[in-house]
Amino acid sequence: MKEYKKILVIINPTTDHQAALDRAIELASKSQATITAFLSIFDFSYEMTSILSAHEREAMRQGVIDQRTAWLNELISKINLEKIDINAQVVWHNRPFESVINYAIQGDYDLIVKSTHAHDKLKAVIFTPTDWHLMRKAPQPVLMVKEHDWPVAGKILCAINVASEDEDQQNLNGKIIQYAQDLALKFSASVHLVNGYPGTPVNLAIELPDFDANAYNDSVRMQHEQRVQYLADSYNIPIENCHVEEGLPEDVIPELAEKLDAELVILGTVGRTGFSAALIGNTAEHVIDSLNCDLLALKPDGYKSPLAE
Template structure:
């Protein structure tokens, strides 16, 4: 699962500069891995033209696909090395995220790598960007790449959730740390654990005059620190690299990532769909727009994508 032997790289058709491909080649080179560079395209105008026969439409589609394939092959050429096999794939599909996830499932890929940029906050309420769909519905880890470089002896931040002790959550924490340790070894990086804990509920302090909010807050902090230290010890991570802060994860994680000048944040994401996802959003989604480094999102073991038809 954490071998990164098969990487699916999603390219951005609007630019020749492919940060995700460059990052994937770096990841793959140490593992003798294979990369598929993937582009999903669709042009509604070709589907709407009633003047054309089905055969003519098909021929035009094939022409567009061939054109994009040639462009993709040119993009890929400079990245080819002896120990990384790269192939290209162009698919005609009207929903990019679906074609990406289905390709990842069918090809049994280990990770999806995709370039990202800041989302327009208003638009993302109406149109859910492909990134968000991938975070929610892809069964494999998703690496969203920004322009921030991965230096030698850099820092990887693991967003750990210790407020719940259920098994799914605990195994997700372990999975996050294992991904971080593997990448840290490959890139000679430090692994940091970060955790945000909730502050004192205001209504408690108001309704109970004798309520000692300071000692309540200290107890919560101590509990979180204890659990983080336990995890750090189990995976040989220095206590100096454990960061427990009061606040929401979507505030605490970006703040720490910026302070450390981290190259990568790794967090767990649970696939939520429907109304709860639209209203509450997902910590990962809030974090994407607030960090200036890469983000690796991993799902709990046994997660099954709603798009997995098998």
């Protein structure tokens, strides 16, 4: 898999504590990557000051950019204890996610890292519209970070789809596992696979009196277990680290992540069936908002961002 050589970190301008930057420094220290601390800012009041000339408005914008750049450089100097190569980049843009994706594409970055918001009561990740745009439209892997460390001997959970024999989906499964194994090697973690399978359709059992729901359910479960085991064998993953559960992705993934106390869940965000398709739209929000750990969202190889077209 591709090593992390260039990491783009999205800075939160409302706080001095930058969980995403902390995580990026951890990653960079193990892969000799460089980091760009990226801050996108915008203020309508500067754009709508009609009494100022275009030159004066530009001067005011540049003044704000210079001020934020100075703040960002000072912040970096305080937390960059590993002495990683980090540079600051502040841009003026009215749509943060577009500025991030365009900059990441133009700079050929390998990873985008952003912190998430935790809900105090549920301890779940609450994603903003910018988060969702990044996960759906950025061609690079997107790592969403929570406020915790990655301990040694932690667990990485791969959400895979074995219901489809589509080549693109199978390649995405492989990509998810390879990313997990690379990170597991760097952080001495273990890799686990999770797959959900659908239960017996209620209407089918009602409309067909002779239908054996238990036999049908067992058959579906065995098929999924065999495919997961085959995939695990291909990547030398222990059978005890394979988890095949009946249920929908939005239930199975968060429940297992909590049960395992996983530090990271890796999943695909583009696909047509199974887990990957479920992670598009409202279902994705149910899955990801229920996680209490970091999330790495991957696109299939060859994915083209709509912003790059």
